[in-house]
Amino acid sequence: MRLIFLGTGTSFGVPQIGCGCAVCHSADPRDRRTRCGVVIQAPNGTTLLVDTPPELRLQLVAAGIASVDAVLFTHEHADHIHGIDDLRAFSIRRATPLPLYAEATTFATLEARFPYIFDDGFRPLPGTTRPEGAKHVITPGVPFEVQGTAVLPIAVPHGRASVVGFRVGDLAYITDAKTLPDTALEALAGVRVLILNALLRTPHPTHLSISEAVTMAQRVGAERTFLTHLTHENLHADLAAELPSGIAPAHDGLVVDLPEL
Template identity: 40%
Template sequence: MKVTLLGTGGSAGLPQIGGVDGRGDWGRVDPAEPRNRRSRPSIVIHANDGRNILVDTGPDLRYQLTNCGIGKIDAVIYTHAHADHVAGLDDVRILNRILGTPMPAYATADVWAELRRRFDYVFKPWNGGFFGRPALETHDIAPGLPFELFGQTILPIDQDHGFTRSLGLRIGDFAYCTDVVRLDETALAALKGVKSWVVDCFTPANDHPTHAGLETVQGWVDQLRPQRTILTHMGPAMDYKMLLATLPPGIEPGYDGMELAP
């Protein structure tokens, strides 16, 4: 199994729209460092049988897949229905054309209800032929209930994301926990023994209602002791080189296009 980090930024990406010259607001990060240019959070899991599992379909999806050289997706898993994780759903129609079938897609019942409301046209029956709109083959998943996909066993983990819930995903020694502010005992137990962990860390301080900060992440790392912890969903105060120079051993900032072989 291999993992590609498609996007490691927050919901607005980096740079955000704006800035004195209109070419982007970089916040407190160095615009000259290419690894500070971050698209919305998403990963691809490359299964052992060669098939690709996309986690979330954010608004940067087309740019992310073409940048990372990933030309085919075989299934999608949703962590939650926030716009930065679902707003690229329309690009799935291109992935449908490559695959030739509706896209197997996995989400909780709550997320499906939300997506059906916001993207009603996607859920009209596909009658074969050209994919003028996305077509999904929907599967329900639930926290604590592992499911099989392309030879990988995937455990969805219930996460506190402030005003809503999200799913973390554990696959063998690897776990992906984006969009989380608190992990309860059940979640921490599900993450026990993880060796390679990609985790939400939006700010250096613990000052956000829906996303973890560095202090929280360090507390989790002290408990879980992964060999490698990679930060994602990083906001405008998370400068790549500053983090590399100051993070304790074993914790590092991710970047768009980063590849892991957990």
């Protein structure tokens, strides 16, 4: 199993527009954070893209990702879906629409904002293209398969939005969570690598803070936990130095390999 972090930043990204802080002007490339997304490459060769952030084209080019087998959406917020048009680079090379997996509420937003992707009656003008996606509605707690790879969607609270994380084998990706309820902790039992959002040092109404994320990570007990969805509040090196053993900040471009047992 391989995990590739495409983006690890909050909805503002880092550097943040107009900001003069030390992090936004840092020379450390790990402090440059695009909006959140990952690629999961399963042992059987299935490649899954999680979310379509606004910088998706640049992220995929930087990571050398030439194709994906499906896209999984965590939720409907702009920083997680507004790069969806870049999927046409994949769909134009396919004989069938690219499979898209999301909750019904997320699809409702996608269809409202990007109707040309889902309207079978829409035909682009000759010489032009559009992304073509095949809808697959998912339900939290109900596993589904993508080309033989089992995926478990896990519900987490995030203000008014309905959000799911995903478990694929011994790997779990959770972003935009305020906490991990008991049902999520049960679904995460035994994971070896956990990715968890950690927004600020202070409490936030819809996101885990760094200290809350550490507490939740320790409750899950994965061998390795990586924090994502980070703001410009922390230099990567400083945060890495203070986190407990087994917990580290992720950064754009980080590759995590999870050998099979």
